[in-house]
Amino acid sequence: MTTTPYLHRILRLTGTTAVLATALCLSGCGRGEGKDEIIRVSRQSSSGTYEFFREHVLNKKDFKLGSRDMNGSKEVVELIANTPGAIGYSGMGYHEPGRVKMLPVALKAGAPPVEPTVVNTLNKSYPIARSLLIYTLGEPEGEVKRYIDWTLSDAGQKIVETSGYVPLQPNEHRKFDAPAASTGPKVTLQVKGSDTMVNVAQAWAEAYKKVAPHVDVEVSGGGSGQGIAALIKGTIHICNASRNMKAGEIEQAKKNTGKTPKEIVVGYDALAIYVHKDNPIQSITLEQLAGIFAEDGTLTKWSQLAAPAP
């Protein structure tokens, strides 16, 4: 057949492409190779967790560029579970035993590392514990107040616990007595904010449907920053936040809506440091975390972390 010479040409073309592709690949592998590299997993800048970590671990310094910035608390844990050399931070409610492990954190070198547990969060020995907050514009009223009262009741706090977070102490719980006929005109409560709290907020919304069937609670995430921005605009009833509102934000909210944001603590979270389940590291100090994540940090390899024996 006369086509045979052209077959050669096709083969040659394919060959060239393959060689080019391999060359590209190799040039990439040269840098990417090595499990020793610390893969930093961080959050997008609208996240309250991101700001909390920057303030309390990095001492307000900036993050080093080049971290993988995930758009949700769950994604952080998911990426770490798939990446042997990764380290990242996320709420303790997203722990997946068997896929990732939470590292005990020491305040400084030599200090005893502390596990992120309920007890250690409540007695404040875990160095990076924080409050889970909700904000409303002005004092909560009507259905919003009833919903918040319920989240602070025994039933609501039970959900905080089952979602993996630390509930309030029993003496902080509020009494919630559901009126016999819990009906009324249909109401929709808009809840937005922290990704850390999305799982607990959704569980609340579901359970509250049984307490007050006429109330629809719509929950969305996006990060504390987005929730606070929406609260300032006045487009939501309740803002979930895993960090405090800043003075500037409170001012803006007052100016925009004429109401002062009201802060309510609904639970606690130990900000957990996650690594892959096969990572041999046993514990980590705050200094080491800053060395890994901060802009001027010098720790880029796991071998640089001579992890102190716990």
Add this chain to the structure above:
Amino acid sequence: MSARPKPGPAPARPQEPSPPAPEAYSFAVRSARRPAWSVWGERALEGAIYLCGISAIIFVLSIFFFVFKEAAPVLVGGEFSLTEFLFSPEWYPTSEENKRYGVLAMLAGTFSVTALAMVLAVPFGLGAAIYISEFCGSKLKETLKIVIELLAAIPSVVWGFVGLTVMSKLIVTYTGAPVGVNILNGGLILALMSVPIIVSIGEDSLKAVPDSYREAGVALGATKWQLVRRVLLPAAKNGLLAAVLLGVGRGVGETMAVLMATGHAVQIPHGILDSVRTLTANIAAELGEAPAGSDHYRVLFLTGVLLFSLTFVVNLGADLVVRGIRKK
């Protein structure tokens, strides 16, 4: 036999236009006597179609105006420098000490992901277009076309999901990369997304080459491959170029899939196994939280202007190339 009557009326046809003058005359009279509603209706319809036509221009201009209007104040403000914006890789929009807005790393990210996607998708897409249009049988052709259209209909977030879960594991296993969400992942996903576009438009433009070209080629004794390379490809050049450029456009503009598959890390990549962040993904991730009217918000809009200009340059370049080809 039943076909017999057909030729019957055929010879009558040539006779119809034989008295041309009265025919044309009567037509003119008839059209002049149309009722007013018909005349005005037609004019209104013409106007509506005209509006549809120029609306594209209005939309483009107003979008550009709006985006630019949101971005402009930061350009005249004191602290922001355009040089830093274009040539610094440091992106710290929410820093407490020192805010820096440099998009160089994200420009590099956008370019590298798009380039890799095109390197993979163009040969593959054009090859598939040539095969479907010239080589394959009609039954297979129909099946392939349906499947490829189906491929084009998969939403981008689903592609992103595939990249994040399936592809990233494969990449870690087979390349030894420390992390699976990187340029290679994003490039593969984008390539898979743009192949259907390149194939269907490329195939259309090959189909548009008149059959007489093929017949002439075959008559001159050309083989199938000679026909494709020497006759069809040059004849369909414009359409094929358009196919490739639409693919590039998809690559530059795609947001959700690359947001999920590239790792979203601000850094200038040194190899295809590095994570990057693209301009589009950055806007998508940060615009929601940036307080309206703040510098961060305006710089994100400026990024939009930059993207807009990029696509404009690509399209303009393509147009010039196509014109150059036409002149030849």
